[in-house]
Amino acid sequence: MKDPVMVIEEKVEIEMKDPVMAKEEEKVQTQIERERSLEEDNQSYFWIKSEGEQKISTENLVPGNQVYKEKLIIKKGIEYRLWDPFRSKLAASIMNKLENFPFKNKTKVLYLGASTGTTVSHISDIVGPSGLVFAVEHASRVARDFLDRVATHRSNIMPILQDARKPKEYFSVFGKVDVVYVDIAQPDQTQIAIDNCDMFLKKDGFFFLVIKTRSIDVTKAPKRIVEEEIEKLRDKFEILESIDLHPYDKDHAMVIAKYKN
Numbered sequence: 001m002k003d004p005v006m007v008i009e010e011k012v013e014i015e016m017k018d019p020v021m022a023k024e025e026e027k028v029q030t031q032i033e034r035e036r037s038l039e040e041d042n043q044s045y046f047w048i049k050s051e052g053e054q055k056i057s058t059e060n061l062v063p064g065n066q067v068y069k070e071k072l073i074i075k076k077g078i079e080y081r082l083w084d085p086f087r088s089k090l091a092a093s094i095m096n097k098l099e100n101f102p103f104k105n106k107t108k109v110l111y112l113g114a115s116t117g118t119t120v121s122h123i124s125d126i127v128g129p130s131g132l133v134f135a136v137e138h139a140s141r142v143a144r145d146f147l148d149r150v151a152t153h154r155s156n157i158m159p160i161l162q163d164a165r166k167p168k169e170y171f172s173v174f175g176k177v178d179v180v181y182v183d184i185a186q187p188d189q190t191q192i193a194i195d196n197c198d199m200f201l202k203k204d205g206f207f208f209l210v211i212k213t214r215s216i217d218v219t220k221a222p223k224r225i226v227e228e229e230i231e232k233l234r235d236k237f238e239i240l241e242s243i244d245l246h247p248y249d250k251d252h253a254m255v256i257a258k259y260k261n
């Protein structure tokens with residue numbers, strides 16, 4: 001049996017802990033955990049200390065190659081690319097405590113609104129050589145940049161120069177994907193996204209929707225617009241979380257859902 005005197009001594013010790021010391025210890029513990037996460041190679045993204053701050057990064061699939069002048073950092077012989085939350089809404093979601101992160105080694109993703117490929121490039125790092133990102137973009141000028149700077153260097157990206165309103169015309173998408181990510185800033189984007197999920201998202205697959213509240217209706221309060229868009233999803237999706245992207249992106253929210261179908 002346990003000595004009752006010992007139990008009391010332990011209790012006294014806990015109660016007398018200096019709160020400043022406790023906070024310092026907690027900080028050190030967080031630091032150790034993040035450093036440890038760098039050591040594990042099954043991580044999707046990594047925290048790296050740069051300029052006195054912990055920053056998100058991904059392991060560069062194409063060492064030496066920069067996409068948007070992001071900083072490259074070599075640690076223990078591995079090259080990482082810092083992932084700027086002011087340039088990527090997925091990174092902003094992580095900074096704002098995203099809980100569901102289904103992107104990992106071998107994940108298949110359908111990404112609508114690739115633009116010049118900032119976010120797509122980090123997803124390409126994460127899913128690795130055995131994963132695949134089908135990246136849809138309809139504007140030819142940005143698509144050319146995307147091809148030159150990103151897609152030609154990365155064999156796991158399949159660029160699709162098409163209108164996301166016509167998913168039947170993406171001839172290169174085969175099979176179902178694990179994640180559909182939508183960032184096309186169109187007033188009817190939720191319906192476009194649902195149509196794409198119906199065609200390509202597997203059951204229980206994840207859905208990421210970036211809502212740019214001003215592009216849907218400038219006259220309504222942002223919170224209300226997000227709620228209205230979420231309502232449109234409830235039939236076919238289980239809503240997992242909704243994240244305000246402030247201060248990284250004004251008037252944007254990220255909704256994460258699971259496809260029930």
Ligand SMILES: C[S@@+](CC[C@H](N)C(=O)[O-])C[C@H]1O[C@@H](n2cnc3c(N)ncnc32)[C@H](O)[C@@H]1O
Binds near residue numbers: 088112115
């Ligand atoms: C806000 S930007 C995307 C930024 C990008 N997701 C990133 O994080 O790096 C929106 C992009 O969606 C594209 N887009 C808008 N409507 C589209 C449509 N119907 N089909 C395909 N792309 C579309 C635009 O041309 C633009 O490049």
